[in-house]
Amino acid sequence: MKEFLxxxxxxxxxxxxxxxxxxxxxxxxxQTHIVEDLAQMVANGELKxxxxxxxxxxxxxxxVLGGSxxxxxxxxxxxxxxxxxxxxxxxxxxGMRLPVxxxxxxxxxxxxxxxxxxxxxxxxxxxxxxxxxxxEDNQEAVDFHLLAYRLAxxxxxxxxxxxxxxxxxxxxxxxxxxxxxxEKVDKFLPPYSPLYKLDPAExxxxxxxxxxxxxxxxxxxxxxxxxxxLGYLSEISSEFNGVFGRDYKDLLVEEYQTKDAExxxxxxxxxxxxxxxxxxxxxxKGKKVGLLRIISFRPFPYARIYEVLKDVPRVAVLDKAVSxxxxxxxxxxxxxxxxxxxxxxxxxxxxxxxxxxxxxxxESINEVFRRLTAKEVSSDFIDLKPELLKExxxx
Amino acid sequence: MKEIRIHARAGQGAxxxxxxxxxxxxxxxxxxxxxxxxxxARMGAPMNAFVRVDDRPVRLRSQIYEPDYVIIVDPTLMxxxxxxxxxxxxxxxxxxxxxxxxxxxxxxxxxxxxxxANDIALRNIGRPLxxxxxxxxxxxxxxxxxxxxxxxxxxxxxxxxxxxxxxxxVREGFEFVKNNLKG
Numbered sequence: 001m002k003e004f005l006x007x008x009x010x011x012x013x014x015x016x017x018x019x020x021x022x023x024x025x026x027x028x029x030x031q032t033h034i035v036e037d038l039a040q041m042v043a044n045g046e047l048k049x050x051x052x053x054x055x056x057x058x059x060x061x062x063x064v065l066g067g068s069x070x071x072x073x074x075x076x077x078x079x080x081x082x083x084x085x086x087x088x089x090x091x092x093x094x095g096m097r098l099p100v101x102x103x104x105x106x107x108x109x110x111x112x113x114x115x116x117x118x119x120x121x122x123x124x125x126x127x128x129x130x131x132x133x134x135x136e137d138n139q140e141a142v143d144f145h146l147l148a149y150r151l152a153x154x155x156x157x158x159x160x161x162x163x164x165x166x167x168x169x170x171x172x173x174x175x176x177x178x179x180x181x182x183e184k185v186d187k188f189l190p191p192y193s194p195l196y197k198l199d200p201a202e203x204x205x206x207x208x209x210x211x212x213x214x215x216x217x218x219x220x221x222x223x224x225x226x227x228x229x230l231g232y233l234s235e236i237s238s239e240f241n242g243v244f245g246r247d248y249k250d251l252l253v254e255e256y257q258t259k260d261a262e263x264x265x266x267x268x269x270x271x272x273x274x275x276x277x278x279x280x281x282x283x284x285k286g287k288k289v290g291l292l293r294i295i296s297f298r299p300f301p302y303a304r305i306y307e308v309l310k311d312v313p314r315v316a317v318l319d320k321a322v323s324x325x326x327x328x329x330x331x332x333x334x335x336x337x338x339x340x341x342x343x344x345x346x347x348x349x350x351x352x353x354x355x356x357x358x359x360x361x362x363e364s365i366n367e368v369f370r371r372l373t374a375k376e377v378s379s380d381f382i383d384l385k386p387e388l389l390k391e392x393x394x395x
Numbered sequence: 396m397k398e399i400r401i402h403a404r405a406g407q408g409a410x411x412x413x414x415x416x417x418x419x420x421x422x423x424x425x426x427x428x429x430x431x432x433x434x435x436a437r438m439g440a441p442m443n444a445f446v447r448v449d450d451r452p453v454r455l456r457s458q459i460y461e462p463d464y465v466i467i468v469d470p471t472l473m474x475x476x477x478x479x480x481x482x483x484x485x486x487x488x489x490x491x492x493x494x495x496x497x498x499x500x501x502x503x504x505x506x507x508x509x510x511x512a513n514d515i516a517l518r519n520i521g522r523p524l525x526x527x528x529x530x531x532x533x534x535x536x537x538x539x540x541x542x543x544x545x546x547x548x549x550x551x552x553x554x555x556x557x558x559x560x561x562x563x564x565v566r567e568g569f570e571f572v573k574n575n576l577k578g
Contacts, residue, residue: 004421006414029436115436137452169456173430174417176452273454361457 002178007138007170008033010177011077011103014142016047017185018101018149020075022067024052024060028082029115030167031105035077057082061089068098069206071197073149076100079167080107080121087125093160094129095218096207099152099192100160101145102130106269106320107167108356116357117167119269119320123297123329129222131161131229132298133251134268138177141165143246146180146189150236153192157229159222164297166270168357180244188243226299233296252301254293257283258308261290263372266305266334267318268294271353271360275318278365289369294330302337309338314347316372319379320354328352328379347374353382397539398459399446402478403468406438411552412466412526413444416533418548419540420448428453441472462486464537466529468512470496479505489532489572491525508536508572515567520560527561531568535576542569 005013011034015023023042025035041047052063057078064074078086083104093100104122108114122132131151135141141163148161165171180188196204210218230252237251254272257279258264265275272293282289292308294301309315317335319328326332331350338344351368354360364382371380399416403409410431417429427448434440445459461481470492472478479488479501486505490496491512498507510532512525520527527549534540542565549561 004418004427115433137454166456168432169430173428173456174414175428176421176426270456274456277455359458361460362455364457 001181002176004174005138005177005179006033006172006174007141007165008105008172009037010138010142010179011145011165011171012037012041013179014145015075016041017180017182018075018145018189019047019073019191020049021072022050022052022064022074023076024054024063024067024074025076025078026054026057026060026082028057028079030107030117030171031077031079031082031103033171034103034105038075057085058089061086061093064100064102065089065093065096065098068093068100069096069198071192071194071199073153073192074100075102077103077105079105080109083121083125084109087128090125090130091128092207094222097158097222098160099149099158101148101152102160102162103145104162104164105167105171106164114356115167117169117320118355118357119164119166120322120355122162122164123321125162126298126329129159129226130298131157131159131226131296132164133161133296134164134294135170136254136270136272136293138165138170138173138175139246140248141170142177142179143240143244143248146185147236147240147248147251149189150240151229151232154232154236155195157225157232158195159225159229164269169270184243188240230296230299230301248295250301250304252296252304253308254295255290255308256293257290258292258312259290260288261312262288263314263316263369264290264292264309264312265316265318265365265368266292266294266309266330268297268330269320271318271320274360274362275365278362278369281362282366282369287369297330300333300337302333305334305337306341306344309334309345310341310343312345314372315345315349316368317348317350318368319350319352322352322355322379331378347372347376349377349380351377351380351382358383396447396449396453397464398462399448399464399466400459400462401444401446401466401468402472402476403442403444404438404472405433405436405440405442407468408524408526409442409444409468412468412530413446415527415530415545415548415552416446416540417448418551419530419534419544420446422544422548423540425450426452432458441476464533465489466533467491468526468529473499487536489529489536491529506536508532508575510568510571512564512568515564515571516560519563519567520557525564528564528568531565531570532572535569535572542566545569
């Protein structure tokens with residue numbers, strides 16, 4: 001049924017429909033409303049789940065690790081500093097092949113402290129062994145949680161999935177969302193049946209020491225599963241479409257007006273909505289521009305990206321994160337996808353925008369298209385304020 | 396597409412106002428996107444809430460700089476800040492304030508309605524939360540939303556005494572502007 005809902009509330013509704021047996025999270029802006037709503041649902045008896053109150057994100061991640069190891073479907077959510085505080089457990093969850101699903105309400109990283117949106121938090125954990133998918137709007141954010149559980153718990157995958165949604169823009173944004181019906185959810189997502197679990201009746205150990213004779217193979221195995229997951233994403237997406245009638249194609253990328261485009265922006269998340277508006281406006285003026293939206297950041301769909309961009313003369317990669325001292329993270333992967341090929345764009349320029357909640361307007365996007373010239377640029381910052389950049393040393 | 400910008404201080408209910416407007420548009424078959432922008436995350440700090448509404452899902456995610464409509468919940472914000480910035484030349488502003496409120500000079504084609512929403516709220520709800528009176532005024536001033544729909548939405552949002560008081564406030568806000576328009 002279509003409803004007018006806040007993004008966070010919509011996420012709580014879909015998580016409830018997924019019937020997790022354990023929910024544990026520590027509140028942090030802009031994730032807070034999601035877990036407040038879930039706590040209320042558990043207290044009201046609407047959701048039969050163990051809601052574990054914890055004193056920190058490190059503990060929240062540890063609780064869902066333990067819950068998942070005990071064979072239960074689990075859920076957590078966080079943002080920014082909270083995700084970083086979870087970090088060592090986040091790597092453990094992937095290394096132990098536990099199908100945890102987490103929402104990352106994307107927010108900037110301190111210092112300086114900033115509660116607003118960019119994507120530095122989840123992108124900084126790209127190497128953790130979690131599948132990461134980025135939502136453009138709240139319908140996607142809802143649907144992606146369902147897809148995330150199916151993917152994570154697939155016996156061929158057994159990896160955690162992080163659903164990334166832009167903080168405030170989506171979490172605090174109210175819009176029309178179709179919350180899937182419980183019967184359909186149950187049909188699409190049957191109860192979790194683990195391959196192995198911690199069970200006193202049949203004791204096993206998990207997360208043990210792997211010495212140099214064993215460690216590398218664990219990493220190789222995850223890497224191989226990640227590559228194979230590119231195909232599973234498409235497979236599960238097609239099944240989802242069959243049940244719910246919403247088509248996310250291969251769930252790797254979305255092509256928007258890219259076929260004959262001379263300039264294409266590559267980006268992730270909610271900013272893609274703004275870019276689509278800009279593309280429509282420029283197309284109306286006869287400009288051949290387009291958008292390639294990355295949905296799956298890990299695994300990264302290198303081959304699909306090459307296929308879309310191989311005949312595009314100029315490409316701009318728009319990052320809402322930086323790698324200080326290096327090229328912007330999304331641009332590195334996009335360039336890698338294009339490197340060493342016979343065909344490909346003449347120019348792949350990289351732009352950084354929207355850090356710490358700096359508003360990305362239609363004009364910001366038009367500026368990216370303007371700066372996408374024959375001269376390639378790297379990590380070119382959009383919407384900087386020069387008056388704030390005057391240096392003063394000492395006195 | 397129509398764009399509404401609400402000026403308030405954190406704690407004055409601007410998000411509720413935006414969501415009530417959003418619900419009302421939703422009920423009338425539109426696709427609203429209602430969202431806040433916080434300044435400093437503390438009570439009393441100036442903040443904005445926005446509603447962007449269209450006949451199809453809204454994709455544009457930026458804040459609103461050239462609104463069709465402005466709602467000013469707290470007129471003291473007008474002292475240090477241009478709340479009318481970017482207001483469309485045929486735009487409409489609804490301001491919570493007393494009759495003698497000093498206004499900046501606006502274009503002749505722009506309309507301003509000063510509604511003593513706090514007074515209306517104090518009388519009906521017992522607290523100076525003028526939001527529901529302001530959305531009533533908004534509906535009358537813009538013709539964008541039906542009064543019955545607003546009353547239904549406000550009725551769903553509140554219960555008990557607050558429900559009764561807020562529905563009265565919506566009506567009074569609406570009537571005030573309607574009478575004002577009759578001249």
